[in-house]
Amino acid sequence: MSKKDKNTSEMTTSAGGARAINKFRIGDVIMMAVIIILCATCVLPFIHVAAKSISGNTAVMSKSVYFWPKDITFDAFKRVFGDESMMYSMGFSAIVTLVFTILGMLVCTCAAYPLSKKRLKGRKVLTFLLMVPMYFNAGVIPAYLLYQDLHVLDTVWVLILPLIYSSYNMLIMKNFFMSTIPDSLEESAFLDGATNFQILWKIVLPLSKPILATLSLFYAVGRWNSYADNMYFTRDAKLKMIQYKLYQLVASATEAQTASLADTGGVSQSTPEVLQAASIMFVTIPIIIIYPFLQKYFVQGTMIGAVKG
Amino acid sequence: MAKKSDANKVAVRTKTTWKHAFKRDWQLYLLLLFPLVMVFLFNYASYPGLRIAFMDYKPAKGYSGSEWVGWATFQKIFKDPDFIRALRNSLIFNIADLLVSFPMPIILALILNELRYPKFKKVSQTILYLPHFLSWAIIGSVALTMFKPSSGLVNIALMNAGIIEEGIPFLNEPYHWAVTYLLIGVWQGMGWGTILYLAAITGISGELYEAAMIDGAGRWKRMWYITLPGIKSTIVTLLIMNLGRVMGSNLERLTALGNTQVKEFQYQLAVYIYAKGIGNNKFSMATAVGLFQSLVGLILVLLSDKIAKKLGEDGLL
Numbered sequence: 001m002s003k004k005d006k007n008t009s010e011m012t013t014s015a016g017g018a019r020a021i022n023k024f025r026i027g028d029v030i031m032m033a034v035i036i037i038l039c040a041t042c043v044l045p046f047i048h049v050a051a052k053s054i055s056g057n058t059a060v061m062s063k064s065v066y067f068w069p070k071d072i073t074f075d076a077f078k079r080v081f082g083d084e085s086m087m088y089s090m091g092f093s094a095i096v097t098l099v100f101t102i103l104g105m106l107v108c109t110c111a112a113y114p115l116s117k118k119r120l121k122g123r124k125v126l127t128f129l130l131m132v133p134m135y136f137n138a139g140v141i142p143a144y145l146l147y148q149d150l151h152v153l154d155t156v157w158v159l160i161l162p163l164i165y166s167s168y169n170m171l172i173m174k175n176f177f178m179s180t181i182p183d184s185l186e187e188s189a190f191l192d193g194a195t196n197f198q199i200l201w202k203i204v205l206p207l208s209k210p211i212l213a214t215l216s217l218f219y220a221v222g223r224w225n226s227y228a229d230n231m232y233f234t235r236d237a238k239l240k241m242i243q244y245k246l247y248q249l250v251a252s253a254t255e256a257q258t259a260s261l262a263d264t265g266g267v268s269q270s271t272p273e274v275l276q277a278a279s280i281m282f283v284t285i286p287i288i289i290i291y292p293f294l295q296k297y298f299v300q301g302t303m304i305g306a307v308k309g
Numbered sequence: 310m311a312k313k314s315d316a317n318k319v320a321v322r323t324k325t326t327w328k329h330a331f332k333r334d335w336q337l338y339l340l341l342l343f344p345l346v347m348v349f350l351f352n353y354a355s356y357p358g359l360r361i362a363f364m365d366y367k368p369a370k371g372y373s374g375s376e377w378v379g380w381a382t383f384q385k386i387f388k389d390p391d392f393i394r395a396l397r398n399s400l401i402f403n404i405a406d407l408l409v410s411f412p413m414p415i416i417l418a419l420i421l422n423e424l425r426y427p428k429f430k431k432v433s434q435t436i437l438y439l440p441h442f443l444s445w446a447i448i449g450s451v452a453l454t455m456f457k458p459s460s461g462l463v464n465i466a467l468m469n470a471g472i473i474e475e476g477i478p479f480l481n482e483p484y485h486w487a488v489t490y491l492l493i494g495v496w497q498g499m500g501w502g503t504i505l506y507l508a509a510i511t512g513i514s515g516e517l518y519e520a521a522m523i524d525g526a527g528r529w530k531r532m533w534y535i536t537l538p539g540i541k542s543t544i545v546t547l548l549i550m551n552l553g554r555v556m557g558s559n560l561e562r563l564t565a566l567g568n569t570q571v572k573e574f575q576y577q578l579a580v581y582i583y584a585k586g587i588g589n590n591k592f593s594m595a596t597a598v599g600l601f602q603s604l605v606g607l608i609l610v611l612l613s614d615k616i617a618k619k620l621g622e623d624g625l626l
Binding site: 027028031032034035036038039041042043045046048049063066106107108109111113114117119120121122126129130132133135136137138139140142144145146150161162164165170195196197200224225226227228231232243244246247249250251277279280284287291292294298299302303 | 336500598610
């Protein structure tokens, strides 16, 4: 009985066994309490910001908004949605992320598929060449000067091209191809006269849908969330992605506040708290919406990535 | 399976010539052209730029017009108090980060593994993974909202509870900032960090637990003598990966949580490179610092990999 239990419950091996012998103990209560507290730290801050974002200015200023909005008003959101530069940055981020993801998947497949073939001559050297960037990076300034020479500095391409090839993602895809697609399948297709392209397109890729979904999400979330390159390599306001925009908005509000009032909670803030909260929610909500879906695929991808190639 | 290894053996024995390989696999080589071009264009092509660490690089003069100065730039940066401060901060904070952030996912994985209700476990995992998916801009701005001295929720709650009289400057005073910065790091990585450990725990044979229980081992003993040794190699591998990052620094995290009041600690290598290089056009110095950072990082990874292999673990490379 208990053995069967163990086989069916995926990660609860010891807990499943323990159930049969131990009774519910104080230890369980403590562990559940710890987990609940930690979960609260992950959820409550966002509920607080959400509550603030739809509360009235005076309620927020009087510090009486905790986790439930007061004097509900959507004015702040109206202002955020009415702000052209915010909407522009959001749209720009979406487009950059989309193009980045498509090109990233393309270059990743182009690298992973050939390198997954053991028969490929020169495979070791080619793999090495494509793995070096993971371990050694010349740094920001040489990259900056290079992008200048390549005339991509301060263009949209500097946000896309340098990062579309990722050794890590390539490794995950290669591992997946090697462990999941049986050689015999391709061999028989080969004997039937199929070319390498046809095998990739008609056999390998359709069988690899889960990993394609996972890596697309890796690419998309990675691009969507990072903005260091946006800080380093672009000046043009038209190239500001939404995360960078949010960072600047909050940073400038904080600096202005600390400089003038040393945070005495005064009312003359450059960005009222409510508006700031609404901006944070505006940027957070897209991720939260697709989060349940994201999470599942990310876990899968990370597991495959952990298997050495 | 047997067929495959036979085919390989044949291939090895006959030694496919390049001509033959190209004829058979030219399409594969063609595919590889795209990633190779990208890597050469955007990674390898930046390596020659490292030479400006050994030059007195003037942007107006370019590579050819600038003077070679040998190791002078390195001597200069090691005398630069700003660099020393950035290096000190980076090392202290990264080591502290490793000490407090590394054990947390292990502890959390052990706890999650012991939870009794699968539903509860699943929901809490989903919630704990959340911070991993949020950008530093979001985390930073939420943290600022939560930790403002007078109007942040944490301070209001503490004041209302009568624990403190006056707001704690969580992010506005260097020492408080240091602690908050580290704890936010722990918070951000703790949930996601459990994944590989939980996967490793699934791989531990259930019979071990059964035998231990028959021998009368309690929960803590089983954790200590079965679960922990069972995930040892995962721990070592992840430790290696993290050791390599001791020289790194994350501009997004530092700037999202930083402000002028905490400059003293927030000034780390990434900030130095950004401020000196991009902000101040001191390209040679910033490049030298970047090179130093990359090389030390690489050496650390190689070294810890060697040590891990000596200890009988798998290693990383």
